[in-house]
Amino acid sequence: MERLIDETGAVVGHGLPAPEVLLDGYRALVLARRLNEQAGALVRQGRLAVYPSSHGQEACQVAAAAVLEETDWLFPTYRDVAAIAARGVDPLDVLVMLRGEWHCGYDPIATRVAPQATPLATQLPHAVGVGHAARLKGEDTVVMALCGDGATSEGDFHEALNFAAVFAAPVVFLVQNNKYAISVPLSRQSAAESLAAKGVGYGVPGVRVDGNDLAALTVVLTEAVARARRGDGPSLVEADTYRIQAHTNADDPSRYRDDEEVQRWRLRDPLLRLRVHLTSTGALTPELEADFAGAAEEMAAHVRAGMSQDNALDPAELFAHVYSTPTPQLREQAAQLAAELSGGDR
Amino acid sequence: MSEKPTMIQALNRALRDAMAADGSVVVFGEDVGALGGVFRVTDGLTAEFGESRCFDTPLAEAGIVGMAVGMAMNGMRPVVEMQFDAFAYPAFEQIISHVAKIGNRTRGRVRLPMVIRVPYGGGIGGVEHHCDSSEAYYAHTPGLLVVTPATNTDAYGLLRAAIEHPDPVVFLEPKKQYFTKEELDLHPVPPIGQAVVRREGSDATLIAYGPSVPVALAAAEQAAAEGRDLAVVDLRSIVPFDDETVTAAVRRTGRAVVVAEAPGFASVASEIAARVSERCFHHLEAPVRRVTGFDVPYPPPKLERHHLPGVDRILDAVDDLQWEVT
Numbered sequence: 001m002e003r004l005i006d007e008t009g010a011v012v013g014h015g016l017p018a019p020e021v022l023l024d025g026y027r028a029l030v031l032a033r034r035l036n037e038q039a040g041a042l043v044r045q046g047r048l049a050v051y052p053s054s055h056g057q058e059a060c061q062v063a064a065a066a067v068l069e070e071t072d073w074l075f076p077t078y079r080d081v082a083a084i085a086a087r088g089v090d091p092l093d094v095l096v097m098l099r100g101e102w103h104c105g106y107d108p109i110a111t112r113v114a115p116q117a118t119p120l121a122t123q124l125p126h127a128v129g130v131g132h133a134a135r136l137k138g139e140d141t142v143v144m145a146l147c148g149d150g151a152t153s154e155g156d157f158h159e160a161l162n163f164a165a166v167f168a169a170p171v172v173f174l175v176q177n178n179k180y181a182i183s184v185p186l187s188r189q190s191a192a193e194s195l196a197a198k199g200v201g202y203g204v205p206g207v208r209v210d211g212n213d214l215a216a217l218t219v220v221l222t223e224a225v226a227r228a229r230r231g232d233g234p235s236l237v238e239a240d241t242y243r244i245q246a247h248t249n250a251d252d253p254s255r256y257r258d259d260e261e262v263q264r265w266r267l268r269d270p271l272l273r274l275r276v277h278l279t280s281t282g283a284l285t286p287e288l289e290a291d292f293a294g295a296a297e298e299m300a301a302h303v304r305a306g307m308s309q310d311n312a313l314d315p316a317e318l319f320a321h322v323y324s325t326p327t328p329q330l331r332e333q334a335a336q337l338a339a340e341l342s343g344g345d346r
Numbered sequence: 347m348s349e350k351p352t353m354i355q356a357l358n359r360a361l362r363d364a365m366a367a368d369g370s371v372v373v374f375g376e377d378v379g380a381l382g383g384v385f386r387v388t389d390g391l392t393a394e395f396g397e398s399r400c401f402d403t404p405l406a407e408a409g410i411v412g413m414a415v416g417m418a419m420n421g422m423r424p425v426v427e428m429q430f431d432a433f434a435y436p437a438f439e440q441i442i443s444h445v446a447k448i449g450n451r452t453r454g455r456v457r458l459p460m461v462i463r464v465p466y467g468g469g470i471g472g473v474e475h476h477c478d479s480s481e482a483y484y485a486h487t488p489g490l491l492v493v494t495p496a497t498n499t500d501a502y503g504l505l506r507a508a509i510e511h512p513d514p515v516v517f518l519e520p521k522k523q524y525f526t527k528e529e530l531d532l533h534p535v536p537p538i539g540q541a542v543v544r545r546e547g548s549d550a551t552l553i554a555y556g557p558s559v560p561v562a563l564a565a566a567e568q569a570a571a572e573g574r575d576l577a578v579v580d581l582r583s584i585v586p587f588d589d590e591t592v593t594a595a596v597r598r599t600g601r602a603v604v605v606a607e608a609p610g611f612a613s614v615a616s617e618i619a620a621r622v623s624e625r626c627f628h629h630l631e632a633p634v635r636r637v638t639g640f641d642v643p644y645p646p647p648k649l650e651r652h653h654l655p656g657v658d659r660i661l662d663a664v665d666d667l668q669w670e671v672t
């Protein structure tokens with residue numbers, strides 16, 4: 001498994017990214033962690049219906065976004081709010097789905113972030129299509145496609161890998177192996193020696209990386225992106241990480257895992273080890289630390305302010321986007337609803 | 347039982363009793379083991395019956411249903427759980443191409459006594475893909491029985507009947523009612539294919555199933571306050587369809603409104619309206635009306651109330667049934 005900085009913060013490999021890159025990454029980690037915490041708080045206050053936290057997986061979220069160019073694409077899952085935010089999308093736009101206002105709150109074309117959706121692994125063939133189209137158009141776009149360990153059991157995961165390999169599509173598949181699919185442990189998803197090994201059958205190089213080590217993730221994903229951009233085809237990266245919190249706020253992890261396991265993984269926290277490393281090299285000063293914390297608080301305040309606003313939603317939107325032009329039937333139904341809403345009580 | 351059980355507990359009891367009664371009944375799917383299902387319908391089954399009788403699978407619905415087909419071919423009675431309505435779609439090919447057709451394909455030599463449980467419908471504030479009313483896809487496919495309870499007693503009885511049935515049953519659970527507490531009557535088990543008149547009435551008949559039954563009953567309650575006497579028929583079983591009960595109920599009142607959450611176009615509601623129109627034409631005082639969801643993808647939580655058929659929309663439709671001016 002690829003690892004450059006271990007859980008104590010010690011450097012255990014060669015070819016560390018430049019200190020500026022790691023500092024930027026650390027700053028992004030601080031923001032991602034703060035976003036997870038803020039969203040969790042909003043759920044507890046009842047201002048956000050549901051939030052699948054990526055607490056503990058922030059290094060994957062941050063690295064996946066950081067290695068991309070502006071013209072590249074990100075294909076996230078529902079758990080990747082922090083990755084989308086790290087890509088530069090306003091968290092409030094991302095949270096539109098989870099606060100129940102619309103299915104997707106950002107513009108996927110403008111942001112080059114595919115819409116989040118819950119059907120597992122179904123986004124992966126789309127990622128291959130976006131990459132293949134880019135190559136047909138002569139563009140060197142790369143697509144970063146995310147999924148979880150559980151999703152690797154779905155047929156779409158396998159079809160996507162196979163298509164990507166056959167068409168040498170410029171796709172990097174990043175599996176965040178956080179050890180659980182809700183309650184189901186990894187051992188029930190796969191009997192293979194690793195998830196990265198699944199690439200072999202498709203002719204896709206697979207690599208395992210410490211998913212809580214931002215340095216190693218950055219190196220591995222940068223190389224995979226470069227390979228895709230060169231036209232050498234897809235890669236499969238398995239990030240070894242852990243879902244520290246419940247699947248969502250509706251979940252009860254005490255039914256399927258013990259606290260001891262969670263505590264062990266807390267010690268491998270992605271922020272902690274990078275902070276130790278950057279502090280020991282002198283790159284991370286108390287001033288910078290305060291600066292990053294300030295930026296995180298500013299972001300959290302922005303999220304809170306936006307979430308306390310009750311956005312007026314127009315029910316007519318229900319009919320507006322189903323087709324490029326609403327059908328006669330939809331126009332009729334829109335008129336019916338409008339009449340109901342203006343008619344008051346029966 | 348001191349406290350009235352929820353529908354979840356009624357379903358859990360049905361699984362437990364079926365597993366105790368018949369060693370070939372096996373339950374599997376995603377998160378049904380240690381977790382007891384995301385809605386806890388399978389709570390405690392692994393602990394009570396062991397891992398071989400209730401177990402988690404890899405996360406793959408086509409695999410789950412496909413494996414159930416094979417197990418049913420080899421003497422078992424699989425009861426599989428699809429976690430939510432829209433997450434059954436990866437299994438669509440298995441369900442449509444095999445579950446529904448193997449009996450016919452083999453001239454009845456292979457029967458598939460299996461149940462596919464699907465929590466369905468909206469009204470729970472769920473994000474996209476957690477609120478679909480997917481009944482029409484299944485009902486449109488010959489070879490599948492499609493059943494949906496509206497009460498806890500029916501949830502228990504119909505699930506027992508589905509598990510005992512020699513043919514494959516798509517068992518649609520109205521998740522909006524999962525936490526409804528009601529008296530549970532364990533006997534008798536209603537046969538699949540029998541609708542029931544939930545409320546007698548003389549002016550018009552509301553025809554509903556699953557999550558729309560309580561809404562129809564509420565509408566009838568409200569109508570009574572407004573001086574109109576509405577009957578309510580609960581289908582319980584979409585396939586087979588109980589023409590007899592429905593036709594008789596509509597003939598008694600001469601007016602009918604079908605209520606369903608699913609988009610109305612090419613829907614189960616449309617099929618009901620067509621059947622009632624054909625069979626009751628000479629008894630009808632007005633065209634049969636449908637009150638359904640709009641023909642839109644299921645809305646986000648903050649807009650779903652506009653989509654779901656509610657009491658007002660039902661009563662507006664009833665008002666439209668060409669009443670003589672008095």
Ligand SMILES: Cc1ncc(C[n+]2csc(CCOP(=O)(O)OP(=O)(O)O)c2C)c(N)n1
Pocket residue numbers: 079118119120147148149150151152178180181182243247376405429433436
């Ligand atoms: C096709 C499909 N089946 C089932 C579900 C229900 N479900 C939502 S999340 C989840 C577990 C996913 O696990 P994993 O892929 O490891 O991602 P993680 O949640 O750990 O990030 C399940 C079963 C779904 N969303 N889509």
Ligand SMILES: [Mg+2]
Pocket residue numbers: 148149150176177178179180181182
């Ligand atoms: Mg996982």
